[in-house]
Amino acid sequence: MGTRNYKRKTSHSESGPGDGGKTGSWRVERPVHDPSLCIPCKRNKEACFICWLFCPEVVISRTIPPKVNLEYCKGCGICAEECPTKSITMVDEAKFTEEDKDEACISLKTET
Amino acid sequence: MHIIENGNVAAAIGVRLCRANVIAAYPITPQTPLTEKLSEYVEAGEMKAEYIPVESEHSAMAVCIAASSAGARAFTATSANGLLYMHEQIQWAAGARLPIVMCLVNRAVGAPWNIWNDQQDSISQRDTGWIQMYCADHQQIIDSVIKAFRLAEKVSIPVMVCYDGYILSHTYMPFDVPEERQVDEYLPPFQPEYALRPEDPANLNTVTLPDVRKDVHGEMAHGYMEIRYLLQEDMRKALNVAAEVEKSFAEIFGRGGNPYLEDYRCDDADFVAVGLGSLTYQLRVSVDTLRKEGIKAGVLGLRYYRPFPDEAIFNALKGKKKVIVFEKALSYGYEGALASDVKSALYEYLAATGNLPVVQNFITGIGGREIRTEDLTKYFRAATQSRVSKEPFWIGLKL
Numbered sequence: 001m002g003t004r005n006y007k008r009k010t011s012h013s014e015s016g017p018g019d020g021g022k023t024g025s026w027r028v029e030r031p032v033h034d035p036s037l038c039i040p041c042k043r044n045k046e047a048c049f050i051c052w053l054f055c056p057e058v059v060i061s062r063t064i065p066p067k068v069n070l071e072y073c074k075g076c077g078i079c080a081e082e083c084p085t086k087s088i089t090m091v092d093e094a095k096f097t098e099e100d101k102d103e104a105c106i107s108l109k110t111e112t
Numbered sequence: 113m114h115i116i117e118n119g120n121v122a123a124a125i126g127v128r129l130c131r132a133n134v135i136a137a138y139p140i141t142p143q144t145p146l147t148e149k150l151s152e153y154v155e156a157g158e159m160k161a162e163y164i165p166v167e168s169e170h171s172a173m174a175v176c177i178a179a180s181s182a183g184a185r186a187f188t189a190t191s192a193n194g195l196l197y198m199h200e201q202i203q204w205a206a207g208a209r210l211p212i213v214m215c216l217v218n219r220a221v222g223a224p225w226n227i228w229n230d231q232q233d234s235i236s237q238r239d240t241g242w243i244q245m246y247c248a249d250h251q252q253i254i255d256s257v258i259k260a261f262r263l264a265e266k267v268s269i270p271v272m273v274c275y276d277g278y279i280l281s282h283t284y285m286p287f288d289v290p291e292e293r294q295v296d297e298y299l300p301p302f303q304p305e306y307a308l309r310p311e312d313p314a315n316l317n318t319v320t321l322p323d324v325r326k327d328v329h330g331e332m333a334h335g336y337m338e339i340r341y342l343l344q345e346d347m348r349k350a351l352n353v354a355a356e357v358e359k360s361f362a363e364i365f366g367r368g369g370n371p372y373l374e375d376y377r378c379d380d381a382d383f384v385a386v387g388l389g390s391l392t393y394q395l396r397v398s399v400d401t402l403r404k405e406g407i408k409a410g411v412l413g414l415r416y417y418r419p420f421p422d423e424a425i426f427n428a429l430k431g432k433k434k435v436i437v438f439e440k441a442l443s444y445g446y447e448g449a450l451a452s453d454v455k456s457a458l459y460e461y462l463a464a465t466g467n468l469p470v471v472q473n474f475i476t477g478i479g480g481r482e483i484r485t486e487d488l489t490k491y492f493r494a495a496t497q498s499r500v501s502k503e504p505f506w507i508g509l510k511l
Contacts, residue, residue: 016328
């Protein structure tokens with residue numbers, strides 16, 4: 001019990017996901033993605049990735065389709081704001097089921 | 113080798129011998145000649161260090177924090193309002209546990225503007241988590257700088273070496289300059305526990321939550337409270353480390369003694385004056401005068417103010433009739449901070465015996481007001497005869 005034997009006497013974070021805790025719980029809106037509007041998805045080529053570039057939490061992958069790690073996404077909405085084709089929309093977290101909430105790294109899909 | 117130089121040069125030679133890697137400072141009277149001397153050493157190639165002239169004291173300490181985090185031996189110096197301007201970064205250096213050494217050339221703080229000596233500047237930084245050493249002569253300045261680096265690096269706590277502006281900084285006295293090889297033996301190159309390296313990145317002193325939490329490896333890491341407790345714990349332990357630092361200093365350099373206190377004719381004394389810095393040497397003259405009159409007087413100078421050597425103070429003062437604390441600083445609204453601390457130490461150890469000495473507090477030399485030895489003697493004598501005042505009594509006040 002306790003942190004007596006912890007290796008440091010200061011606050012010292014090494015690089016790695018989530019040193020500040022699972023910040024996904026802060027989210028009130030979730031980014032939802034429509035691949036039919038997304039440039040790399042439509043062309044099936046590495047392109048655009050503005051969402052990946054702008055995400056301040058580095059939780060969007062540079063993949064086709066881009067994926068969001070919801071364990072750490074704070075729901076800031078910068079990706080939705082920056083997407084040139086408006087393929088990302090922010091949706092109230094209350095609209096998702098408990099199951100969805102626990103799932104990490106889910107692919108973005110259009111809400112039906 | 114014995115030389116005759118001023119106190120600022122004594123400090124500069126000490127820093128040079130300690131091979132500080134980074135010096136960042138902003139000039140302020142009466143510290144200026146110290147940093148000028150260091151910049152001369154660097155410019156002339158006599159010292160291999162990065163001298164970083166900054167635009168403010170806040171930046172000077174910020175540079176020292178960065179340099180120390182990267183594993184460099186870092187030094188700065190300041191006085192009075194420069195120290196106050198650093199205040200935020202001073203606390204940071206302590207919380208970040210960086211072994212920075214700073215010379216603090218004591219000067220009165222504004223307002224009103226005043227460049228002369230008192231100790232309000234360093235005393236006002238008492239609670240920042242820095243170790244504070246006080247020097248009474250030039251030999252103690254150079255020796256304390258060397259000890260300060262060793263102590264700071266052993267306990268990972270920054271150290272402030274305080275000495276009186278003008279009285280020590282600008283007067284000339286003979287002192288011994290140790291050999292380079294002696295200092296190299298005493299103070300090996302700084303080996304930090306962790307130093308910032310591009311291949312091993314880390315985020316230092318990040319937001320720390322009120323409670324403990326798991327780090328990125330799943331280990332429970334400290335909360336803010338644990339980190340601050342460890343600083344307090346290590347500050348108290350630093351008293352023991354200071355004793356070791358003093359002992360090994362004596363072995364290599366052939367001088368030293370009591371790490372915490374410097375007493376003069378205290379053994380059989382009934383009345384003991386307590387103080388910090390050069391004032392305690394001046395009080396020796398008063399002690400000699402009072403002794404000739406048959407008054408058993410003595411004087412006790414503190415080498416360390418933080419961590420407070422409470423047990424050593426109690427041992428030195430137990431059985432005394434009166435304790436007279438002379439101070440060049442004040443906790444406004446109450447009394448001298450040192451007087452409160454001395455009372456606290458006496459109470460802790462003696463309250464149960466019911467045999468507590470009376471403590472009289474004198475304030476003197478504020479803003480460079482001349483401290484006349486005959487005045488010190490007069491009030492010291494008066495305090496041995498009866499209680500002068502409950503409130504701190506200001507010697508030399510002309511209201």
